[in-house]
Amino acid sequence: MVTTTSNLSTECRTFEVRPNRSLSxxxxxxxxxxxxxxxxxxxxxxxxxxxxxxxxxxxxxxxxxxxxxxxxxxxSRYSETIQIAPDSILITTRSGVDILREYRLQPYWVNIALQRDPHHWYPSKLLLRSHGECIEIGACLTNADRKTLANTITNALESCRKTTH
Known part of the structure; x- marks a missing residue:
């Protein structure tokens, strides 16, 4: 499940990725x-x-x-937060309130890749690549949700790149 928020004053977009949970x-x-x-x-x-x-x-x-x-x-308390701002991309992986990992990337150099398994046995992987780093996001999503998230992040990055030029 992906939720998106936008802040027009700071030109920042935030994506919250969580596994689907039908039971509280x-x-x-x-x-x-x-x-x-x-x-x-x-x-x-x-x-x-x-x-x-x-x-x-x-x-x-x-x-x-x-x-x-x-x-x-x-x-099921696992979540990923992806904050896209004109000057940086911040990826925070959490388990409940504990921060597991945090990555900061430059948006201009980020490449988004959706790797599909050639045999269709395994789910696809959504990767953010920059300066030799490869970070997988959205591992808890379905293939269709992962593809939609890749397109949405690509559009957000393109709009950030246009505003910095």
């Missing part, structure tokens, strides 16, 4: 609690029938579901 954190908590309650309800019924061996497996199932939902939620 609160939704995950509700889902976990409902599944855990139903699992425990069935487990209590079997315990009353004398099948005590079900309890450890039910607790293990709840624990695995909780850990997997936590890891999924943590991975």
């Amino acid at each position: 954190r609160e939704g995950m908590i509700v889902f976990f609690l409902v599944v855990a309650a139903l699992t425990l309800l069935v487990t209590v019924r079997f315990l009353l029938l004398g099948a005590w061996l079900i309890l450890p497996f039910a607790l293990l199932e709840i624990a695995v579901l909780g850990v997997s939902l936590y890891l999924f939620e943590r991975a």
Whole structure:
């Protein structure tokens, strides 16, 4: 998912790239609690029938579901911010509020490449190249979204180059 904002006074465009998430954190908590309650309800019924061996497996199932939902939620906090200004391009990769990487490039020298797999087995890669550096952006996007982002960034860079001349 890509969101775009523009600031006309500073001639800056900002692109926010995030993975698609259909379930919020609160939704995950509700889902976990409902599944855990139903699992425990069935487990209590079997315990009353004398099948005590079900309890450890039910607790293990709840624990695995909780850990997997936590890891999924943590991975879905990933985002990339691409700020294009007339004097620089700033690419910030975040996981939640923690900044993982930050790159600063000169917009005049940036080349945008959309590399496609020749066999169509793997998704394409959107690369920003400048002075020997190659930075992949939009890895969490679909191929169509990646192509649209490449065109949008190319247009933003061309308009920045025109304003500096």
